Amino acid sequence: MTEPRGTLSCVGIGMTLGAHITPVARDHIASSDIIFVAASDALVELWIHEMNPNVHSLQIYYAQGKSRKQTYREMVDVVISEVRKGQKVCCAFYGHPGVFACVPHRLIKKARAEGFKAIMEPGISAxxxxxxxxxxxxxxxxxxxxxxxxxxxxxxxxxxxxxxxxxxxxxxxxxxxxxxxxxxxxxxxxxxxxxxxxxxxxxxxxxxxxxxxxxxxxxxxxxxxxxxxxxxxxxxxxxxPPACSLTRNNELIKRIKDIKLVG
Ligand SMILES: C[S@@+](CC[C@H](N)C(=O)[O-])C[C@H]1O[C@@H](n2cnc3c(N)ncnc32)[C@H](O)[C@@H]1O
The missing domain is CATH 3.30.950.10 (Tetrapyrrole methylase, C-terminal domain)
Structure with a gap:
């Protein structure tokens, strides 16, 4: 018998609570063994809890006087350890998990490098x-x-x-x-x-x-x-916003105009 293999999904839940989530992201959240949530609003966790009660906050790793670099390392470690246990893990990030957010990218890279299936599901970003x-x-x-x-x-x-x-x-x-x-x-x-x-x-x-x-x-x-x-x-x-007009590149345009079209 083969051991159950862990999987990882990093899903975006958008910016506006409850209004931006895709059916695919919702499905990952509902069907996973364990959910980690990265969103500063406690309401988000309550909302996720309704979809899947085994929810854990990643916000707890932030602290005054602590480098975000350390926080990000700890987030990656805690999530990946659950994947290694063979769990179906979902991480829900506000916005889009791949936009100006290093943890989801690192998680997916690490999980794949260790042979686990890992996917990113986009969301509505800021x-x-x-x-x-x-x-x-x-x-x-x-x-x-x-x-x-x-x-x-x-x-x-x-x-x-x-x-x-x-x-x-x-x-x-x-x-x-x-x-x-x-x-x-x-x-x-x-x-x-x-x-x-x-x-x-x-x-x-x-x-x-x-x-x-x-x-x-x-x-x-x-x-x-x-x-x-x-x-x-x-x-x-x-x-x-822009502070000056676009400058037309007439030299380049002339070169293009001089190209003889074939056929
Ligand atoms: C670590 S990035 C996360 C971005 C997020 N992954 C996304 O898809 O929007 C945090 C930055 O996103 C932007 N951001 C987050 N929440 C926002 C909001 N409600 N309105 C505008 N910008 C926001 C700000 O520039 C903030 O400093």
């Missing part, structure tokens, strides 16, 4: 809600997206004719990878970087998707310079 609520088409001018601290710690080439979306703006520049919102000194450093491409009075949008159907999304436009003292949460996303 970006999806942002596109709908702000009426932005990322294809209109193009769209760059960065995790804010990574954007600060590494040299990037910004294109100010495209949208720039900064994730985790609330913890901008935190070298300790903690969970507390950083303050005006960190934001001043970020602003000095952004001023290389954007005027100080450029309008930017602080965005927070509604997590309950009865709530409104926050979509607050401010001037870039006012970001320094703006109210930012760990779940705020910053949208910087």
């Amino acid at each position: 970006e999806d809600s942002l596109i709908a609520d702000l009426g932005i088409d990322p294809g209109q001018y193009g769209c760059q997206q960065y995790e804010t601290s990574q954007f600060m710690f590494y040299k990037r080439i910004i294109d100010p004719s495209a949208y720039l979306i900064l994730w985790q703006i609330g913890v901008a520049g935190d070298l300790t990878h903690g969970i507390s919102v950083t303050g005006s000194q960190h934001r001043a450093v970020l602003l000095s970087l952004l001023y290389q491409n954007y005027p100080e009075d450029h309008p930017v949008i602080m965005y927070e998707a509604a997590t309950l159907v009865i709530k409104q999304a926050r979509s607050e436009e401010i001037l870039l310079r006012d970001l320094i003292n703006a109210e930012l949460k760990d779940y705020t996303t910053l949208v910087i």
